[in-house]
Amino acid sequence: MNKNKKELIGALCFVALFGYMTLLTSRLNAGVKPYTFTIVLGGLLFSLLYLVRSAVALMKANKAEVAEEKTVPSGRLKWVFITFGCAILYGLAFYYLGYIISTVLYVTLFAYLVDKDAKKWVYPLVGVVLVVFLYFVFGRFLNVMLPKGILNIG
């Protein structure tokens, strides 16, 4: 997608967000309103300015047929979703499966998925080393109750 189009979408999102928040602010109690209104209206005003600027930039770019400026290298967009998806899955597994299983699985699978250059045994080994690190630093030194998960391991 063209960078200018992305900016326009971004500006629309900001206008929608601050617009919606302005509506919500109108329902607040009188004492809370003045400060909150100032913030949301300020945000809305500058977002509208941004929207106008993005629209003008897009129109100018369309006229001049400016070459598309890529913010993500070609063919690598799927990695944004994969990286983020795996991280969220890890976050959930961390809580429900416990930190030991989830960390070893995540480190092994995701690191292998990204780059297969290292020897295969290195991936789970790094996972185990990280678990040991978490156990000693967070579990023992900082006394954090790390989640044991449904299998109650840890």
Place this chain on the structure above:
Amino acid sequence: MIENILLAFQAAFTPLNILVVIAGTALGIVIGALPGLSASMGVAVLIPITYGMDTVPGLIMLGAVYCGATYGGSISAVLLNTPGTPGSAATAQDGHRMTQKGLAREALTESVVASFWGGLASSIALLFLAPLLAKFSLKFGPQEKAMLGIFGLTIIASLCSKDLLKGVIGGFLGLLLACVGLDPVHGDTRFTFGTLYLTSGVALIPALIGLYSIPQVINMVVSNEKHIVSDDMLNSIGKNKFRFKEIFQYPRIYLDSSIIGVLVGILPGAGATIASFLAIDHSKKHLAKEPEEFGKGSREAVAASEAGNNGVTGGALIPMLTLGVPGNAVSAIMMGGLMIKGLYPGSELFTKQAGIVYPFIIGFLLVQFFMLIEGLFGAKWFAKIVKLPSNFLAVGIVVLTTVGAFAMANNIYDVICMFVFGILGYLLNKIGFDSTPIVLGLILGSIMEQGLAQASTITGGYGNAFLSMLSRPVCLALIALSVLSLVFPVVQNKLRARKQKK
């Protein structure tokens, strides 16, 4: 003050604190040396770890990582021509040319020596200037506190001078996020959407971790770059031995550049990059023995750049600790780290909490010596770190951030909050938004709102509160400073653009 300093030496020199200094400095150097990782990210990720520690070693750890990372950035700048941190961009210019000439060891030695002098000067400035400024903050009432919040937000103009509009919107987004939860005076809930989790507001630390670390992880995986340091480069580091006199090679350059760094650091928003370029310019014009060598691999230029950008470290903490105005992104994050420990910037920090803040500053001073030792004798090993595969680095960061966000309150919602802010940060970065204005708004928003609410209660309304500011000298000075801080970067940018056109 002297008594506090002497007591602080006693409190800082404990085996645990020294261990924390050694580990934190090494960790900071590693973070700084890795291109793509920044001091801001390092400090943000470490806050949950320090949260579980005692306050003094926790704060010393953050300071050590900050200083270590600021120096560490020069390692990849010298070896790869890729500044590990933005502040070492100026070092890359001459440092890498020295490496190409086979002088990698000399460049790395100079960068750590100059970093040491810069850091030392900034620690001394922090130790003696901060208490004086803190005393001055005793005169501050609610109006001044609100105005300080506004002044703090104006550093967005310097941080985002290339696109001020985006910086301002980011700042408003941060202020909006700071409104979430209970309002500080009436106790009404705002923007919680019926969830109990949001009643206490947006969780600051998970939000900081998400904004600074997740976008970097995604970029790391997406860019698929492998940084390679040739073995020749690494071998050349160990060829010649370090000579003690190298520590005092350019005394005037160290002194002047460090002072420039400290002064730039105190100015909110100016930052390490500006300090290093200013220091190089000053040294080239007034102090260098071989000014014609600048830009072609000059050791004097590396000295000026590194002393300048490390001078910023302590300088940036002065307005943060005394007035609550963070000088840069790292000090904004450190301010968040202070606040979750229940410590608030201002005079009380130097009186009632003197037992914490002075040992922290002494620890900060100690960091400089360990940075020198670790940098001189471990440069080759730290240089090897840049060979670390990015896939392992990425998973390591995700694991640490997840556990860190969870550890704050043993709460899975904090982890979710971290990921939400992570994706928000990534999307905003892609359309040219910086995370720092959001963080500034989030941190300063609550301080500003509290000040304004108190002032409006005293004066009988928000309008009166603003009017009363006009009759208070400190407020007027802060208004003038805010206007200057807003206008100066914009004018400077326009002048620069006009110069380039010519």
